[in-house]
Amino acid sequence: MTLADRALFTVLIIASFAGMFYTREALSQGTxxxxxxxxxxxxxxxxxxxxxxxxxxxxxxxxxxxxxxxxxxxxxxxxxxxxxxxxxxxxxxxxxxxxxxxxxxxxxxxxxxxxxxx
Amino acid sequence: MMKKQPVIAMAILLLAALLSCSPRKESVYRKSMPIMDTIVSITVVCESKEQAEKALKETFAAMDHFAGLINFYSDASELSAINRNAGTSATKVSPETFDVIEQAVFVAGKSGGAFDPTIGPVVKLWDFAGRKMPSGIDVSRALPLVNYRDIILDRKNSSVLLRKKGMLMDLGGIAKGYAADIAAASLKKNGILSGLVAVAGDIRTFGMKPDRTPWSIGIKNPRQTGERDEIIAKVRLTQKAISTSGDYERYFIADGKRYHHILDPETGFSAETCRSVSIVADTAVYTDAFSTAVFVLGPEQGMRLAKEMGFDALIIDGHGTTHITDGLKEKISFEKNT
CATH class of the missing domain: 2.60.320.10 (N-utilization substance G protein NusG, insert domain)
Known part of the structure; x- marks a missing residue:
């Protein structure tokens, strides 16, 4: 795995976590x-x-x-x-x-x- | 084959973009208190919890103080003193009480009496919880006591006189809006740049939310059937106030007819030509009082008054047809489930 691949991989992981975070914020938390x-x-x-x-x-x-x-x-x-x-x-x-x-x-x-x- | 450097640069840019989307230091603080027989909810956006707590504490105290001055049901209030002294002597009042009455008289004048703060003697005859309406004779006896022109304001002495004995001033149609404006001023004085004050349905907004979008206000569906159709539309607001007057709050139905709390000062009975009126203006004292005035005037005359005042309005008339000012069209989105 090249350095570029690693960097991209890291970014993608962060992006997926960020996505989870924002989705959680946007959705109703229940009644x-x-x-x-x-x-x-x-x-x-x-x-x-x-x-x-x-x-x-x-x-x-x-x-x-x-x-x-x-x-x-x-x-x-x-x-x-x-x-x-x-x-x-x-x-x-x-x-x-x-x-x-x-x-x-x-x-x-x-x-x-x-x-x-x- | 892709070079390494552009890929790394792309990765760094993407990371930077993500980080720039991360939550700002600003947080949202919200607190509710029962004031003026209703729930007051204040939302503020600021960076420190201490600053928010101090601002909220001072703001609720200022609202509570004002509520005490104009409480219709408390013998200790300045409003009750004015009512007790009706027809006899002028009552010296604090600047807030004088100002809210002056604003009420202004709205009454602009609306030709469609909003009238001296409607107290007629309001007293109605019992919406007990589903009791007054007789026509009782209403006709009370109506001569309803006339905002009989409020004598003496600015120099900060005093108020109701000209006729038996007159009763009821500031229920304007005081909540005025209190929302007091709250907004108090928050700003405490360094809060962004917030939302909701005194029941009288709402004052300023600044933006932490994500730099305007505040989103739902307008209640006047013929709600369940939880799914509670809101008929959403309005995006900043630096503006909004109030709604509707025929669905305190009402009863007798012989197929709806009797509700928005009374026409000319007849003493419920105004009939609207289901709900929402007004958007710079201050909540105006949105509160003018939403009642426009409701009483009806869709045509009411819309003319709103436009003359430079306000935005959404009127849902007695048939369910919506009337809307051009200025509001770009800020509003109607719900699909209504």
């Missing part, structure tokens, strides 16, 4: 749920994995349930329980304002846009 308390993300996971997530909010412990690709606020220490009444979602947000908890399903926006108006 996620992000839970934020007072604006800080405290929990991130796939919506595909069923689980109960206890979350310490500003005024006590709340319970977020992830089941069958959906998420809901199962328990909340607030008075009005608006967040619990919202029920199951697959995309969008559930907000518990008194407890400063925000549950964002599907990343909040589609992966190929930076924000949605409307």
């Amino acid at each position: 996620e749920v992000i839970i934020e308390v007072s604006g800080k993300p405290v929990f991130t996971a796939s919506l595909d994995l069923d689980r109960d997530v206890p979350i310490e909010g500003a005024h006590g412990r709340a319970g977020v349930e992830i089941r069958d690709g959906k998420v809901r606020m199962k328990e909340a220490p607030c008075d009005n329980h608006i967040c619990m009444k919202q029920g199951w979602i697959t995309r969008g947000t559930i907000v518990c304002l008194p407890n400063s908890i925000v549950v964002i399903a599907g990343g909040g926006v589609k992966k190929d846009v930076d924000a949605i108006t409307g």
Whole structure:
């Protein structure tokens, strides 16, 4: 193998890895749920994995349930329980304002846009 | 047979090209906070995490402060003080409150009252969550209290007076856009050259993304049937704001008719001739308020107003037909699944 062949070989290997990297960046990473308390993300996971997530909010412990690709606020220490009444979602947000908890399903926006108006 | 040197040179060039494509030092930082009864998401592009965190912290604080001044539901807000003092005395307010009200009066004047911040007495009669509409008599009693010309602004004393007792100012149709502009100014003050502020659907962009492309904003499909057709179009924006007013947010259907939250200040009932209106302009305070105004005016008059103001617009009328300004055609791509 000549020096030129080696150089070309190296470049091709780098190119293939770079291709993998950029493809990974460009493709959707799957449907996620992000839970934020007072604006800080405290929990991130796939919506595909069923689980109960206890979350310490500003005024006590709340319970977020992830089941069958959906998420809901199962328990909340607030008075009005608006967040619990919202029920199951697959995309969008559930907000518990008194407890400063925000549950964002599907990343909040589609992966190929930076924000949605409307 | 190929010579070695050109091959090596080619390899080096290819490697250099690849390296030049590698991620820049700039990173994207995103944070969301519940403010003004909605979710505010701010995305910034910058080189240091510390700089991003400082800018975001100060920006959210500035927005939260503004939200406290104009909160319709808080007795402690300046807006509530103005409403309490309606018909009796002028209320001294902070520069932000005065400015947003002045902007609201400007939009009201430009739209001939199609957008009117004094629509509060009529809004109070509607219960969209409870699917209750007011009687025609109740609406006709409230309508005389709806008139932006009865807002008396005293710039010298930074005070506001609602001329008639019972008037109620509701800045819900302009405050989110104004807050997005506050955020953009705060981020720039903190040295952020590129970012996106989304106060629910009122969005302000500046600068470019790290890959040097404009921000991509999805416009919601007013007649969405599932996840696949959530977006009707995408708009590529930089240095611009966009807002959308639609008949699908707070609404109920009774006797086959859609009653939604965008009320015509002239009738007190839902405006009927559009499904959604998106406006693109330099500032979000205008896109927020003018999207409502254009919605109320309807496709023909609304499009005339948008053009007169130098804005871009996408109007989806009551039949689903799209009306679009020439300037927007080069920035927009419609989705195939809608």
